[in-house]
Amino acid sequence: MVGGRPRQFDPDAALNRAMDVFWRQGYEGTALSDLTEAMGINRPSLYAAFGNKEDLFRKVLDRYIEGPRAFATHALNRPTAVEVAEALMSGTIALTAGPNTPRGCLLVSHAHACGPDTDTIRAEVIARRTSSTAALCHRLERARAEGDLPIEADPKALAYFVTAIIDGIATQAANGCNHEDLRHISELALRMWPARTPVWAADLSRPLYRSRPVRAATS
Incomplete structure (x- = not known):
């Protein structure tokens, strides 16, 4: 803090740096100290802006998918x-x-x-x-x-x-x-x-595939 005011930072840039850390080190291999150092903020600022480590990781997932x-x-x-x-x-x-x-x-x-x-x-x-x-x-x-x-x-x-x-x-x-x-x-x-198959050449005796929901793996 300087003059009683919290340090300012760019949330987007900080989130990008957090993404890089998680990407390189993995969730389990990343400590909060790794994140605060890379993001250039202290723990209270991290919690205030992004929540806990799990909350931050979910925001990183959003950034990764959208970016x-x-x-x-x-x-x-x-x-x-x-x-x-x-x-x-x-x-x-x-x-x-x-x-x-x-x-x-x-x-x-x-x-x-x-x-x-x-x-x-x-x-x-x-x-x-x-x-x-x-x-x-x-x-x-x-x-x-x-x-x-x-x-x-x-x-x-x-x-x-x-x-x-x-x-x-x-x-x-x-x-x-x-x-x-x-x-x-x-x-x-x-x-x-x-390859594309002309309708007249297709084996119409075979039943068409009927879509089923795609389910997550269990293992």
């Missing part, structure tokens, strides 16, 4: 299903293996690394990941209805397939895999993308 990971939302607006998948994979490579961000994905790492004392954090991350997969499934269902995917395509399975690929890319990036090798992974995955 560095915003490409995932924009990808759903691409004109074709394969372009959606390609944009998700290329965006994940740029984010998780780029020179200006920590390696790996904040959501992927916290879905697996949290221990029993942080079950609420893990549940929060899984809920957000599940919502993202459900949005992708909905987009692929629309693609099939528009004829952009073969009529026998399984949107839910494709949504899980893309999610598994981008999760794998993020994990390999965290392990130090280089940008070119990650791009080869995405290229190989896209080669397996189902």
Whole structure:
């Protein structure tokens, strides 16, 4: 404090620095002292502006999804299903293996690394990941209805397939895999993308996939 007045700080800049700390060190590996030092504020200011550590992490998740990971939302607006998948994979490579961000994905790492004392954090991350997969499934269902995917395509399975690929890319990036090798992974995955099938050539005897809610993993 100077002259009895609280020190002023930029909440947006402080939140970005907190995101960087959580991204690099993980929730459990981050102490309040790490956060206050990185954010340039004391504990009372942190609590007053952001709440406790768990509250701050939830705000960081919002910032991460709306900021560095915003490409995932924009990808759903691409004109074709394969372009959606390609944009998700290329965006994940740029984010998780780029020179200006920590390696790996904040959501992927916290879905697996949290221990029993942080079950609420893990549940929060899984809920957000599940919502993202459900949005992708909905987009692929629309693609099939528009004829952009073969009529026998399984949107839910494709949504899980893309999610598994981008999760794998993020994990390999965290392990130090280089940008070119990650791009080869995405290229190989896209080669397996189902080609459009003319209605007259489709096997109409096969039952159409009926969408079920995408549920969070239990383990």
